[in-house]
Amino acid sequence: MTDTTLSQSADRRAWLSLMAVLPLVLLVAMDGSILYLAMPHVTSSLRPTADQALWILDIYGFVVGSLLIAFGNIGDRYGRLRLIMVGAVVFGAGSLGAAYAQTPLGLIAARALMGLGGATLLPSGLAIVSALFPDPRLRARAIGIFAATFAAGFAIGPLIGGMLLRHFEWGVVFLINVPVVLAFLVAAPILLGEVRSTTYGRIDLPSLALSFIGILLFTWSLKTAAAEGFSMPQSLAGAIGIVAVALFLRRQMRIDYPLLDLSLFRDRIFSIAILTGLLSLVVWSAASYLAGIYLQSVLGFDVFTTALLTLPGAVVLTATCVGTARIVERIGRRSALIATYLLISAGVLLLLLTSTEAGAAIFIASTVVAGIGYGLSFSLVAEVAVSAVPAERAGAAGSIAETSNELGNALGITLLGSLSALSFRLLGPGIAGTLDETLDHPALAPDVIAQANQAFLTGLHIAVGTGGLLMLVAGIIAWLWLPKTLPE
Numbered sequence: 001m002t003d004t005t006l007s008q009s010a011d012r013r014a015w016l017s018l019m020a021v022l023p024l025v026l027l028v029a030m031d032g033s034i035l036y037l038a039m040p041h042v043t044s045s046l047r048p049t050a051d052q053a054l055w056i057l058d059i060y061g062f063v064v065g066s067l068l069i070a071f072g073n074i075g076d077r078y079g080r081l082r083l084i085m086v087g088a089v090v091f092g093a094g095s096l097g098a099a100y101a102q103t104p105l106g107l108i109a110a111r112a113l114m115g116l117g118g119a120t121l122l123p124s125g126l127a128i129v130s131a132l133f134p135d136p137r138l139r140a141r142a143i144g145i146f147a148a149t150f151a152a153g154f155a156i157g158p159l160i161g162g163m164l165l166r167h168f169e170w171g172v173v174f175l176i177n178v179p180v181v182l183a184f185l186v187a188a189p190i191l192l193g194e195v196r197s198t199t200y201g202r203i204d205l206p207s208l209a210l211s212f213i214g215i216l217l218f219t220w221s222l223k224t225a226a227a228e229g230f231s232m233p234q235s236l237a238g239a240i241g242i243v244a245v246a247l248f249l250r251r252q253m254r255i256d257y258p259l260l261d262l263s264l265f266r267d268r269i270f271s272i273a274i275l276t277g278l279l280s281l282v283v284w285s286a287a288s289y290l291a292g293i294y295l296q297s298v299l300g301f302d303v304f305t306t307a308l309l310t311l312p313g314a315v316v317l318t319a320t321c322v323g324t325a326r327i328v329e330r331i332g333r334r335s336a337l338i339a340t341y342l343l344i345s346a347g348v349l350l351l352l353l354t355s356t357e358a359g360a361a362i363f364i365a366s367t368v369v370a371g372i373g374y375g376l377s378f379s380l381v382a383e384v385a386v387s388a389v390p391a392e393r394a395g396a397a398g399s400i401a402e403t404s405n406e407l408g409n410a411l412g413i414t415l416l417g418s419l420s421a422l423s424f425r426l427l428g429p430g431i432a433g434t435l436d437e438t439l440d441h442p443a444l445a446p447d448v449i450a451q452a453n454q455a456f457l458t459g460l461h462i463a464v465g466t467g468g469l470l471m472l473v474a475g476i477i478a479w480l481w482l483p484k485t486l487p488e
Contacts, residue, residue, distance in 0.1 A: 013191070014132040018142055020191045021125045022149045023180050024088065028121055029153020031060070031114075034161035034173045036292045037307060041170040043436040048104035050421045050433035051223040055108050057289060058413040062215055063115025067208070071119045080128050081192050085185060087120025092181035099171035099178075110174075128192055148322045150378065158314065162307025207251055207259045214244030215407075219414045225422075264400065269384065272478050274404045276337060277381035279474055280344055281408030283467035284374055286416035287348050290460045291363060297435050298356055298453045309360055313367020320375025327376065333384060334482050336376055341475025343373030349468035352461050356453045381405070416463040423459030428452050 035042075035057060043053055071083065094113030101107035125146070133142045164172045218241030224234040252258035265271050295306045320327070328336050347370025353362045381401050425433060429448045432438045435456040439449065 014138075014142075017128070017132050017191045018145065020184065020187045021128060022146070024084075024121050024184055025125060025146060025149045026153045026156075027091075027177050027180055028118055029150045030157035030160065031118075031177070034157045036288045037158050037161045037303060037310075038165060038170045038173045039289065040293060040296045040436050041165060041303070042107070043434065044440055045170060046101070046104050046107060047437065047440075048107075050425070050437075051220075052104040052108065053434060054223050054413055054417050054421070056104065056111060057417075058219075058285070058409070058411075059108050060111045060115040060118065061285075061407065061409040061411075061413075062219065063112050064119045067116065067119040067212070081188065083120045084125060084128070085188055087117040088181050088184055088188075089117070090114075091117030091121065092178050093117075095174045095177035095181070098174040101171075148318065150321075152318050156314075158307040158310040162304040165303040204251070204255055204257060204259060207248055207255070210244045210248035210251065211259065214241045214246075214248055217241030218245065219411075222414055223418050223421075225418075229425075260400065268481055269483070272337065272482055273381050273384040274400060275474060276340055276377055276384075276478070277401055277404040278408040278411075279471060280340065280374060280377040280381075281405050282412035282415065283344055283348055283464075283471055284370075285409045285412035286420075286463055286467060287351065287366075287370070287412075289413055289417060290420055290463055291351065291366075293435060294354065294359065294457065294460055295363065297439060298456060299359060301360070309363060310367065312364050313371040316368050316371035317375045317378075320372045321379050324376055324379035328380070333380070334484065337380055337384065337482065338475055338479050340373045340376045340380065341471045341478060343376070344370045345373075345468045345471035345475060347371070347373060348464045348471070351464045352468075354457065354460070356450070356457055412467075416467055419466060420456075420459035420463040423462050424452075424455045427458055428455035 039053065039057065042048070042056065048056060071087075091114055094110050094115075094117055097110035097113060098107055101110050160176075161173050164176070217237045221234050221238030221241060224231070225238075249260075249262065252260050252262050265274070292306065295301045295309060296303065301309070324336070331339070347366045347368070350362055350366040350369065351359075353359075381404070421433070424435060428435075429438060429451050431441055431444075431448070431452075435452055438444075438452045444452075
């Protein structure tokens with residue numbers, strides 16, 4: 001057999017291996033967008049409190065964000081294939097538990113289990129894909145397909161979710177994960193090879209505990225304050241969370257193998273890239289969650305129509321993700337990074353024009369404009385972050401970039417979602433803590449319904465207005481702080 005034949009055979013096997021990983025990537029991307037659409041159904045069925053509803057949405061992101069870097073080290077030491085297969089089993093078990101959850105706490109626990117598995121899927125999958133393609137040109141193409149698949153998950157998630165929720169109970173949005181996971185577990189040992197790193201450090205358990213406890217206690221405190229007001233337990237939990245995060249950061253500067261390499265943030269290009277990933281997901285998650293409730297509960301669209309309304313923006317996001325390389329060739333990395341902020345800001349600020357009577361066309365325009373910014377962000381952040389640091393630190397940079405995305409996704413609902421919940425609690429009719437809980441009460445007077453809808457819309461406007469201004473300010477900072485040219 002000639003060298004050319006061997007090379008072609010290896011290439012075919014690599015592409016087949018990539019096809020085995022992509023369904024998991026699609027699942028992770030779809031999971032968030034489907035759940036945003038399904039939340040009104042979950043709320044009506046399980047009757048969660050305002051803070052429980054927020055936990056259902058973002059416990060996954062906080063678990064993933066807290067464990068992502070640690071699991072990167074575990075994968076380096078024990079093998080990426082082994083880790084991703086264990087993670088797929090845990091993700092599937094969590095999906096099954098979520099599908100049949102009977103209480104809000106049960107669904108929160110199942111979502112946390114999904115997060116435990118999900119913390120292995122994207123970084124391990126990306127590491128395996130990178131190892132499958134030693135040729136830089138083919139590797140770039142494979143990683144581009146990987147990123148485009150992730151973006152496509154956002155595009156098709158609402159549509160698939162809308163079709164399923166039209167005919168089945170809300171648990172189906174989790175149940176569809178199970179056959180994909182089973183197919184992966186059959187195909188992975190055949191198509192994928194084991195991948196290990198030759199350099200790794202030990203996992204610092206105190207750092208892992210401090211980051212996890214700090215993030216969860218602080219966000220629980222914030223959510224509880226928004227939904228129920230301030231109290232001694234809530235304030236104490238928030239204080240402990242802040243202290244734990246501070247101790248975590250202090251420890252990272254003193255140990256030999258930190259979970260979070262803070263020295264990387266001395267590079268301003270790296271810092272801006274990570275800030276881009278964090279803030280874009282903060283705004284995206286909050287706007288998607290609140291807009292889904294607005295379209296269904298305020299404007300009265302059914303779930304399938306709501307899914308169709310999300311489609312133009314999601315398609316634009318996917319197309320931008322695929323075409324980012326050409327956009328960067330034309331305008332440069334610096335301009336593309338700054339445009340990310342400005343487009344997302346402009347898109348979400350359009351939602352300030354919505355009312356309790358109409359807003360579907362404005363929503364579509366908002367998602368199309370912001371979708372270009374999100375597409376640029378998804379494609380640019382990891383690439384810019386990795387190119388800003390020495391080659392031997394690329395792995396750490398990539399892990400931090402992925403962590404910023406996951407934490408941003410969860411923090412958006414915690415910070416901006418809690419801001420909206422606080423507004424509803426102060427301005428709403430006082431019957432329940434959320435709009436859907438309020439509307440589920442029988443025999444509501446028309447003026448009470450109008451007050452509840454207006455209170456929710458005001459909360460939506462406050463949240464997206466804050467997010468839009470935050471992106472605008474960050475874009476100005478990036479314009480002033482970034483050098484005129486960025487490294488390739």
